[in-house]
Amino acid sequence: MNITSIAFGAAVAVSLATTAGAQELKYANWAPPMHTINEAQIQPLADAIQEGTDGAVTLRSFHGGELGAGPADQFVRVVQGTADMGWGVHGYTSSQFPKSLILELPGALPLDQPGYAALWRAFDEELNGEYPLTEVIALWASEPNILMMRDKEVRTPEDLKGLKMRVAGSISAEAMEALGATPVQIPMTQVYNGLQTGLIDGVISGASVMSDFKLNEVVGSVTTGPNLGRLTFYTVMNKSAYDGLSEDAKAAIDEIKGEKISQMTEEAWVATADAALNAARESDSTNVIDLNEEERKAFDDALSEVTSEYVAEVNGDAALAAMRGE
Structure with missing residues (x-):
């Protein structure tokens, strides 16, 4: 759904409600309360707002989709005012974020470079228009995919042929198709059951999901090494709600938003991933396969056209160059 088509009246209603003196801001979190997002981002935002306004404005988080089920609807939920603030996965609504999604492409960014910095380098000139009717609070990426x-071992692209792989959006779907797998797009909240029942054979994502969504209980094999891209995320605030805040509340949010909270969030994601992968290495029930340079190259070669074709399709050369700092 393209957000620019949402009725202006909804934004006006939110503005009136906000200026009428609402003191509690609502943050929509579709993930469980123990997810990394809570400690990494929601709590620091809540602390900053409360301290910056001496408690006159607070941020309350609603976990597990309490403000509405469905991770794919997060951006719309904020624009329509169901939540004042919320986070989401760009890939869940791919058509809304064509250039932001460039960072998810295989090989778009070296594995050791942070995603949040790349996204913010491109934001003002290339990505800003993809976030209408909102104030962008954070943009960050996961650890590399x-x-x-479930019960297969993957060492070559051929090992994926015919397997059903869960993907987060169109980018990872095209990557899996290029490797011969069948992409299955289901929310991360349904992946545990999908692996457990055999609905899917595997998932392409960052290692943090093994602990954040307890996939360590149903994953038997892990393959690392190829540059399979990474997931990207956003946190946005309803623009009318933001504009209706007191100067103190605005200043408190402005102080932490942007690269500051984005870096904090991404670094927490990576720390969670590192811990989850280390736990997998030590586990008797999970086999971790680290591919060597030659083995990685087979994947990189198979995926190179996915990246070049997508960038050309969305006229994204300038966005990719900005993300890379070129």
Whole structure:
């Protein structure tokens, strides 16, 4: 759904409600309360707002989709005012974020470079228009994607042929198709059951999901090494709600938003991923396969056209160059 088509009246209603003196801001979190997002981002935002306004404005988080089920609807939920603030995965609504999604492409960014900095380098000139009717609070990326399998071992692209792989959006779907797998797009909240029942054979995502969504209980094999891209995320605030805040509340949010909270969030994501992958290495029930340079190259070569074709399709050369700092 393209957000620019949402009725202006909804934004006006939110503005009136906000200026009428609402003191509690609502943050929509579709993930469980123990997810990394809570400690990494929601709590620091809540602390900053409360301290910056001496408690006159607070931020309350609603976990597990309490403000509405469905991770794919997060951006719309904020624009329509169901939540004042919320986070989401760009890939869940791919058509809304064509250039932001460039960072998810295989090989778009070296594995050791932070995603949040790349997104903010491109934001003002290339990405800003993809976030209408909102104030962008954070943009960040996950740790690099790996392959997590139910009961198969993947060492070559051929090992994926015919397997059903859960993907987060169109980018990872095209990557899996290029490797011969069948992409299955279901929310991360349904992946545990999908792996457990055999609905899917595996998932392409960052290692943090093994602990954040307890996939360590149903993943038997992990493959690391190839540059399979990474997931990207956003946190946005309803623009009318933001504009209706007191000067103190605005200043408190302005102080932490942007690269500051984005870096904090991404670094927490990576720390969670590192811990989850280390736990997998130590586990008797999970086999971690680290591909060597030659083995990685087979994947990189198979995926190179996915990246070049997508960038050309969305006229994204300038966005990719900005993300890379070129």
